[in-house]
Amino acid sequence: MADITLDPLEPPRSGTATRSLSVTDRIRAAVLSGDLEPGARLHEVRLSETLGVSRTPVRSALQSLASEGLLEYAPNRGYSVRRFRTSEIVDAYEIRAMLESLAARFAAERGLSDEERATIERALEEGDQILAKEELGEEERIAYGAVNFVFHDTIHNAARCRMLGDMVRLCQSVPQSSHRNVVSFDHMDVRRRHDDHHRIYDAILLCDAYRAEMLMREHVASVKTSLVRALSGRPSPLPRRGR
Amino acid sequence: MADITLDPLEPPRSGTATRSLSVTDRIRAAVLSGDLEPGARLHEVRLSETLGVSRTPVRSALQSLASEGLLEYAPNRGYSVRRFRTSEIVDAYEIRAMLESLAARFAAERGLSDEERATIERALEEGDQILAKEELGEEERIAYGAVNFVFHDTIHNAARCRMLGDMVRLCQSVPQSSHRNVVSFDHMDVRRRHDDHHRIYDAILLCDAYRAEMLMREHVASVKTSLVRALSGRPSPLPRRGR
DNA sequence: GAGGCGTCAAATGTATACATTTATCGTTGA
DNA sequence: TCAACGATAAATGTATACATTTGACGCCTC
Numbered sequence: 001m002a003d004i005t006l007d008p009l010e011p012p013r014s015g016t017a018t019r020s021l022s023v024t025d026r027i028r029a030a031v032l033s034g035d036l037e038p039g040a041r042l043h044e045v046r047l048s049e050t051l052g053v054s055r056t057p058v059r060s061a062l063q064s065l066a067s068e069g070l071l072e073y074a075p076n077r078g079y080s081v082r083r084f085r086t087s088e089i090v091d092a093y094e095i096r097a098m099l100e101s102l103a104a105r106f107a108a109e110r111g112l113s114d115e116e117r118a119t120i121e122r123a124l125e126e127g128d129q130i131l132a133k134e135e136l137g138e139e140e141r142i143a144y145g146a147v148n149f150v151f152h153d154t155i156h157n158a159a160r161c162r163m164l165g166d167m168v169r170l171c172q173s174v175p176q177s178s179h180r181n182v183v184s185f186d187h188m189d190v191r192r193r194h195d196d197h198h199r200i201y202d203a204i205l206l207c208d209a210y211r212a213e214m215l216m217r218e219h220v221a222s223v224k225t226s227l228v229r230a231l232s233g234r235p236s237p238l239p240r241r242g243r
Numbered sequence: 244m245a246d247i248t249l250d251p252l253e254p255p256r257s258g259t260a261t262r263s264l265s266v267t268d269r270i271r272a273a274v275l276s277g278d279l280e281p282g283a284r285l286h287e288v289r290l291s292e293t294l295g296v297s298r299t300p301v302r303s304a305l306q307s308l309a310s311e312g313l314l315e316y317a318p319n320r321g322y323s324v325r326r327f328r329t330s331e332i333v334d335a336y337e338i339r340a341m342l343e344s345l346a347a348r349f350a351a352e353r354g355l356s357d358e359e360r361a362t363i364e365r366a367l368e369e370g371d372q373i374l375a376k377e378e379l380g381e382e383e384r385i386a387y388g389a390v391n392f393v394f395h396d397t398i399h400n401a402a403r404c405r406m407l408g409d410m411v412r413l414c415q416s417v418p419q420s421s422h423r424n425v426v427s428f429d430h431m432d433v434r435r436r437h438d439d440h441h442r443i444y445d446a447i448l449l450c451d452a453y454r455a456e457m458l459m460r461e462h463v464a465s466v467k468t469s470l471v472r473a474l475s476g477r478p479s480p481l482p483r484r485g486r
Numbered sequence: 487g488a489g490g491c492g493t494c495a496a497a498t499g500t501a502t503a504c505a506t507t508t509a510t511c512g513t514t515g516a
Numbered sequence: 517t518c519a520a521c522g523a524t525a526a527a528t529g530t531a532t533a534c535a536t537t538t539g540a541c542g543c544c545t546c
Contacts, residue, residue, distance in 0.1 A: 017318045018499060044528070054501040059528090063303060067310035069406065075260045076507050076528055091349075091404045098341040106334075161334045163312065167410055261529060287498070297531040302498090319498055319537050491544080499536065506529065514521080 019053050024061035031070050031081055038083040068173055093224035096171040101217035106159035108209040116158050120201055123150045127194050151197050189226050262296050267304035274313050281326040311416055336467035339414040344460035349402035351447045351455040359401050363444055366393045370437050394440050432469050
């Protein structure tokens with residue numbers, strides 16, 4: 001039985017760092033996309049044969065992914081895909097709310113570079129344009145997902161704190177928790193959150209650290225709320241414009 | 244030149260998991276204690292000779308420690324001890340303040356087990372006894388450090404959130420940032436923070452999530468403030484009893 | 487003399503052989 | 517019949533040989 005659906009790794013192109021890193025990226029993608037189901041065992045030999053490399057880079061990759069929290073490891077018993085409870089995914093948003101609000105505060109306290117300001121303003125403008133339409137198609141939702149990512153990522157960098165960035169990344173590397181998933185939420189929710197972006201940027205520009213923190217915290221928490229609502233199947237309880 | 248001061252690993256006792264894990268612990272301790280200075284290169288062959296194992300477990304250990312953030316890694320160029328700026332250590336306390344305040348909130352929302360209540364009450368009582376004395380000797384400061392650790396660790400567990408626990412551990416595995424270091428601070432600061440512990444526990448018992456969060460945030464932030472004050476060489480600006 | 491190129495040594499990256507642990511399955515005994 | 521023991525196969529853990537990359541040194545050229 002083939003519980004693994006990975007194609008062999010292409011021969012080492014120059015400029016492709018190391019096999020270990022390539023294999024890591026490959027397996028991570030397979031886990032995050034769901035190709036490798038939760039609980040699935042990851043046999044070193046099988047993976048190495050499938051990917052066309054030796055066990056060494058595979059072991060290295062598995063270890064990396066385990067310390068990212070994506071895999072479980074038991075000594076002498078190998079690695080398996082970590083099973084995330086719904087509560088863990090929701091909690092990850094609570095953690096992100098704390099971390100990203102701190103990032104926003106740091107960004108407000110420490111200031112943005114000219115380039116960061118330009119990047120954010122571009123992201124805000126593009127978001128305005130995308131959301132001007134009444135309904136969003138698949139393409140636009142993907143485009144907005146990218147814009148959303150740029151906004152948050154720029155603020156993480158502006159926090160000038162590597163540990164904070166690393167931790168936010170840990171929060172994001174949880175199945176079903178990727179930034180792209182905001183696209184699957186209610187259109188009005190997306191608009192409200194885009195408004196949040198404008199306000200957060202204002203606060204950071206004005207060096208209003210307290211307000212930046214609070215706005216970002218509420219912003220991420222609202223994503224959590226949308227997620228919980230979506231999971232429980234209930235519609236948005238808030239009034240919608242145009243009724 | 245011997246930039247490494249590690250004794251050979253004793254022969255594999257049964258029950259000692261794997262060599263990789265032993266080596267990881269050994270090197271981590273050397274880094275955190277300062278035996279391996281920031282910036283020092285960690286040569287695989289030299290380490291394996293020093294520790295009396297092959298390169299394989301050494302490589303595994305280095306990779307683990309790099310993903311913990313203790314080492315730097317550059318492909319094809321090996322590992323070196325990460326250099327932490329003072330600002331990074333201070334920032335780590337800001338992050339901990341956010342994470343631990345969330346942990347306190349979760350603990351208040353989700354409740355403590357009987358055992359956890361007992362553990363915390365014991366820690367509080369022991370702390371009361373230790374701090375009853377006017378001045379603290381070396382022994383008592385170590386003892387209070389242990390009590391302090393138990394208090395915080397129990398709350399992290401009570402948060403019932405593995406990711407949160409992992410991240411707090413990441414914050415703690417920063418040189419000079421260990422819990423034990425609170426012992427080096429002003430005696431009155433320690434007393435005030437022990438009072439904080441009592442109030443935080445009250446809030447958690449009463450399921451007052453908001454208050455638990457705020458108290459814990461301020462509690463950890465005050466450690467940061469003490470650290471900054473100690474680093475800048477200024478004495479405590481607050482009024483002291485008995486003057 | 488300065489800059490660039492090529493060689494070489496030493497480090498890391500990879501593959502593979504060997505050691506040890508684990509889990510399964512069959513047998514044996516009560 | 518069931519439980520416990522033991523053998524066996526397959527997995528992971530470790531060691532080591534080989535491959536590749538890197539950086540330094542020295543030489544040659546301009």
